[in-house]
Amino acid sequence: RDERRRTTATAAAVQSKLPPTISILNPAGGSTVSSETVRIDYSLNTPEDAPVKSVKVLVNGRPVALERGIKVQPSNKYSVNVTLPGGDCTVTLLAENDNGLSPEANVFLHFKAAERGADEFVRKPKLYVLAIGISQYQNPEYKLNYADKDANAFVAGMQKQKGKLYGDVVVKQYTNGAATREAIQDGLQWIQEQTGQGDMAMIFYAGHGINDNNGVFYMLPVGADVNRLRATCLNFEELKQTVSNIAGKVVVFIDACHSGNVMGTAQRRGGADINAIVNELSSTQNGAITFTSSTGKEYSLEDPSWEHGAFTMALLEGLGGKASVPGKTKITVKSLDAYISERVKELTKGRQHPTSVVPPNVPDFPIGVQ
Incomplete structure (x- = not known):
């Protein structure tokens, strides 16, 4: 009993x-x-x-x-x-x-939409871009070669979409010395407040990322000190909260997923196991489409012949038209994913495998046109 x-x-x-x-x-x-x-x-x-x-x-x-x-x-x-x-x-x-x-x-x-008049105005969505790229860290041991160029090139590529898929492209960009912890926080607040329900938000980050001993992911701003993560770095939670509160569609590109010795070489952006982060961003309640430069604990590679990270090189080519749907001019989430996946494996000879995760209930949609 x-x-x-x-x-x-x-x-x-x-x-x-x-x-x-x-x-x-x-x-x-x-x-x-x-x-x-x-x-x-x-x-x-x-x-x-x-x-x-x-x-x-x-x-x-x-x-x-x-x-x-x-x-x-x-x-x-x-x-x-x-x-x-x-x-x-x-x-x-x-x-x-x-x-x-x-x-x-x-x-x-x-x-089933009501019939529109021939001269009725149809509003194109606005694209809001927050781009962050850091190569010249205050600590010279953290130096990268092309992260800032990656952010600059991503912005230039998306600005070409103005008047095509998007009525306007509005950008906030922080590279090298401008990419302080406070500036990145301001940028996250800006993109959350500005993006409307019918608009698109894109967040691009190229630089170092690292997990602490509890598995919490941090992005490393220009003044980062890996011995003082909480005080000097940006907790993933701030990115997650931003993404979950943006009204429009959200696509996140992260070229900072790596492991091992975080500052071991300028050709490797270090160092985090990115899988859990991607899954959390792309969960039902957060709802971001997330592209990352590599899988799990792989390194993300740079090379002088590309003058970019392999992931950004493939992303730029794809958005430039190489990822367009066969027989059409539009570039969709799925077609971009397919192109990046194959191109990065080709560039890195199979050493790097980018990933993308699409949340449940989010259909494929165009993010650019040729």
């Missing part, structure tokens, strides 16, 4: 520590909608001692609303109005209490 009581008590304790559950009631999956605003009805359940703190709404993996202060309804039924992007999409709901996040609830909707 005592054993049975203990088992029952343990089960009750586990039950009380559960996250909420959320289900979409209406509209049904596969429904066709014609309004840019749709009402989503949902049900919500949570343990009595763990009220729901918020419900996050995402469309195609990007946040569009955050409902706080949810008042408990006896029926456990609620609704939220969601603005759609003007195409087929997946709406995702996530609820959170003190015990964690709910499993996601998804509904796929077909969007």
Whole structure:
């Protein structure tokens, strides 16, 4: 009997520590909608001692609303109005209490737009670019050869998209001495505040990265001291928080994924196991498409014949048109990934394997045109 009581008590304790559950009631999956605003009805359940703190709404993996202060309804039924992007999409709901996040609830909707007049204005998205590249660190032992050039070339490549895919391309760029910890933090705040729901944000980082003894990843600004990581470096959490709160689509490029002796050679950008970072950025609640220069604990390589890192060399070629979809002029996330993957393996003779991770519920989409 005592054993049975203990088992029952343990089960009750586990039950009380559960996250909420959320289900979409209406509209049904596969429904066709014609309004840019749709009402989503949902049900919500949570343990009595763990009220729901918020419900996050995402469309195609990007946040569009955050409902706080949810008042408990006896029926456990609620609704939220969601603005759609003007195409087929997946709406995702996530609820959170003190015990964690709910499993996601998804509904796929077909969007049938009203007929547009021939002369009706169609707004092109804006592209916001935050580019960081550091070769000349204050500590000469950290020196790299081409990280600053990588950032400059990435910016130049994306500025060519103005008037093509994007109505405007707006840039903040920090290289070498300008890439202080405070400046990078300002840049992250800027891109979060400026990017609207219909816009695109791209964050590019070339430089050193390192994990501390607890596995926390830090980007190394120009004044970095690896013996004082918290005080002088940029915690990955700041990048993650920025990404999760940007309203538009987000693509992150990281050329800083390496291991071993972090400052062992100027030809290697050191040193982190990047896999966990990529997966976290690309999780449902953060929703960034993330390209990284190498896998796990591989080095990312530079070479004088390229005058770039291998990853950025392939990225620039791809965005320049070599990654376009066969028979078309557009460059999509998938076509860019395929090109970079093969090109980097070719450049490095198989020593480096770049990766990309696309969050759940984010469809393939164009990020550039020839």
